Amino acid sequence: MNGRIVDDGNTVSLSGRFTVRDLKRVTRALGTGATQSTIVDFSNCQSMDTSIAVRIWSIIEAAEASGRVFKLTGMNSDTQQIFDRFKVIDDWPAPPVEDHTLLYNFEDIGDKVLATWRTVYGLAVFAGKAFKALFSGKFRGSITAYYMEQSGVMAIPIIITLNWLMGVVLGYQAGYQMSQFGGELFMPALLAYSICWDIAPMMTAVLVAGRSGSAFAAEIGTMKVRQEIDALEVMGFNIYGFIVTPKMIALFAVMPLLITAANFAGMAGGLAAGGMFLKMPAVVYIAEVKKAIIPFDLYWGVIKGFFYSTIISITGSYMGMRVRGGPASVGRATTSAVVVSIFLVILVDALLSLLFIHIRPGLTL
Amino acid sequence: MISFSFLGIEKSYSDPSGKKLRVLGPVDLTVESGQFLCLLGPTGCGKTTLLRILSRLESADSGKIAMGSGNLGYVFQQGALFPWMTVESNVMFPLKAKGVKPGLCRSRAGEMLRKVGLYEFRRSFPHELSGGMQQRTALARGLVTEPDILLLDEPFASLDTRTGINLQEMLRKLCRSLSTTVVFVTHNIEEAVYMADRIVVMGHRPGRIVRDEILSLEWPRDRLSSDFTGVLLSFRQTFEELVDQ
Numbered sequence: 001m002n003g004r005i006v007d008d009g010n011t012v013s014l015s016g017r018f019t020v021r022d023l024k025r026v027t028r029a030l031g032t033g034a035t036q037s038t039i040v041d042f043s044n045c046q047s048m049d050t051s052i053a054v055r056i057w058s059i060i061e062a063a064e065a066s067g068r069v070f071k072l073t074g075m076n077s078d079t080q081q082i083f084d085r086f087k088v089i090d091d092w093p094a095p096p097v098e099d100h101t102l103l104y105n106f107e108d109i110g111d112k113v114l115a116t117w118r119t120v121y122g123l124a125v126f127a128g129k130a131f132k133a134l135f136s137g138k139f140r141g142s143i144t145a146y147y148m149e150q151s152g153v154m155a156i157p158i159i160i161t162l163n164w165l166m167g168v169v170l171g172y173q174a175g176y177q178m179s180q181f182g183g184e185l186f187m188p189a190l191l192a193y194s195i196c197w198d199i200a201p202m203m204t205a206v207l208v209a210g211r212s213g214s215a216f217a218a219e220i221g222t223m224k225v226r227q228e229i230d231a232l233e234v235m236g237f238n239i240y241g242f243i244v245t246p247k248m249i250a251l252f253a254v255m256p257l258l259i260t261a262a263n264f265a266g267m268a269g270g271l272a273a274g275g276m277f278l279k280m281p282a283v284v285y286i287a288e289v290k291k292a293i294i295p296f297d298l299y300w301g302v303i304k305g306f307f308y309s310t311i312i313s314i315t316g317s318y319m320g321m322r323v324r325g326g327p328a329s330v331g332r333a334t335t336s337a338v339v340v341s342i343f344l345v346i347l348v349d350a351l352l353s354l355l356f357i358h359i360r361p362g363l364t365l
Numbered sequence: 366m367i368s369f370s371f372l373g374i375e376k377s378y379s380d381p382s383g384k385k386l387r388v389l390g391p392v393d394l395t396v397e398s399g400q401f402l403c404l405l406g407p408t409g410c411g412k413t414t415l416l417r418i419l420s421r422l423e424s425a426d427s428g429k430i431a432m433g434s435g436n437l438g439y440v441f442q443q444g445a446l447f448p449w450m451t452v453e454s455n456v457m458f459p460l461k462a463k464g465v466k467p468g469l470c471r472s473r474a475g476e477m478l479r480k481v482g483l484y485e486f487r488r489s490f491p492h493e494l495s496g497g498m499q500q501r502t503a504l505a506r507g508l509v510t511e512p513d514i515l516l517l518d519e520p521f522a523s524l525d526t527r528t529g530i531n532l533q534e535m536l537r538k539l540c541r542s543l544s545t546t547v548v549f550v551t552h553n554i555e556e557a558v559y560m561a562d563r564i565v566v567m568g569h570r571p572g573r574i575v576r577d578e579i580l581s582l583e584w585p586r587d588r589l590s591s592d593f594t595g596v597l598l599s600f601r602q603t604f605e606e607l608v609d610q
Contacts, residue, residue: 226443226445227441227442227443227445228445228446228447230417230422230439230441230445231439231441231445231447233421233422234422234437234438234439235459235462237462
């Protein structure tokens with residue numbers, strides 16, 4: 001039997017089965033009550049679907065807000081249960097309203113500072129544990145060799161190409177500026193200093209952070225998601241010794257070599273720029289470079305390499321270890337690993353440059 | 366003999382606003398050696414957390430754990446096999462970690478792989494195996510050190526029903542033969558009633574024990590018997606009450 005509605009002015013009686021098709025009739029019957037108090041009688045109502053119940057509930061709520069009173073009588077247990085659930089939902093606490101006052105903005109800044117501090121602290125603790133494992137753990141030759149190949153050998157083409165191009169660009173730009181007042185002969189020295197002191201180590205570090213730091217974070221993050229790290233821990237492995245130190249050792253081994261290769265590639269770029277744009281003979285370029293740089297300039301890149309290796313391997317591994325939940329967090333960890341690594345590389349580079357001007361023989365400012 | 370005991374174990378996590386949220390406890394539980402215990406409960410009630418605390422993967426905020434031996438095996442929900450290793454190497458790995466000689470590692474791994482019916486696949490890599498075979502490998506890896514306590518975190522949840530039933534039978538037999546104490550986390554009531562000597566039902570917010578019962582069902586268990594379905598329905602009712610809450 002379809003739903004029937006009888007309205008005698010004070011009482012609205014619902015009988016039969018009410019479905020979404022009766023929505024308009026129910027709305028009309030309940031929504032236009034002339035009296036202040038209305039009784040809704042469900043005694044003969046066999047069933048109603050949720051759309052009707054929701055409509056009745058919302059009409060009652062709106063009407064009661066304006067002073068009308070509804071009394072619901074004769075509900076069977078099913079209908080009663082639906083309305084009881086609505087009552088529970090009504091009692092739920094309202095969601096917190098976002099506060100966009102000045103205080104909120106300060107809180108937001110505070111939260112971010114706190115989160116950054118937690119990351120820095122976590123990174124420091126992680127580095128401590130990794131170094132402890134490095135000096136006390138077992139050396140894993142085959143896995144270290146694998147990372148040396150991945151992070152070192154495979155990176156050679158891109159590092160040499162990009163540093164050579166940097167050498168060409170810098171050589172050309174420096175040569176052009178200097179030729180304005182006849183100082184082209186100083187280009188090789190300027191270029192060699194820039195390349196060896198900063199450009200080659202930094203470019204190499206940025207490239208290795210992009211290639212290997214992200215790979216470390218993704219690899220460890222995936223292991224974390226797949227519970228492989230937990231499995232290793234349960235078996236009694238020191239995960240720092242097993243997961244982190246082979247990556248550290250591999251980068252310690254390859255980074256100085258990559259930076260040295262980048263130094264020579266950059267200076268070779270300068271040689272090409274000198275020949276192409278300044279018509280400078282190769283012997284002159286090489287002689288000028290030899291006059292300018294000392295072995296310390298090349299060693300400096302190697303020293304920087306150890307710092308950068310530590311930063312990239314620790315940051316990549318730490319971000320991977322921080323992964324919680326599903327694959328989406330692996331992507332976030334990878335991005336964080338690259339961003340934080342590059343930031344720290346530049347920060348440490350700036351600090352080392354301050355030290356450099358005090359310790360390089362023959363450098364006076 | 367007691368295998369392990371929890372006394373007043375509690376665990377809280379911080380929500381994004383920094384507020385502490387107690388997710389577990391206090392939990393008191395004592396498990397006898399050789400007992401097959403199923404931790405049953407709805408998602409989020411702290412079953413896995415309890416397992417991770419027992420395995421020292423996480424630490425409790427308060428309470429004590431008393432354990433006879435630290436020799437644990439753990440079987441994870443997704444197997445957690447190492448993808449770069451063969452089946453045999455995966456199973457040998459926990460033995461290597463304990464410093465067992467390579468020759469002995471291989472023979473014990475081979476023996477365990479025979480028990481789980483995967484000896485012919487010992488040179489395969491995990492990705493070459495079906496889900497059921499991967500879980501059998503994980504089971505072999507968990508049991509190869511003959512642990513005093515084997516912890517299993519919903520290991521058969523992602524398998525089809527038939528494979529799951531086969532593995533339940535295999536697990537039960539293997540653990541019986543090795544007299545291993547088992548803590549098996551599941552939200553599958555039938556799985557728990559079929560395998561367990563004892564079922565502990567956990568409720569949530571915070572995770573706590575709401576029912577602890579030693580099953581009197583005889584072995585072998587018949588899933589269609591009236592006794593079995595009676596116990597099943599009783600636990601289902603408890604479970605539904607918890608979910609409704």
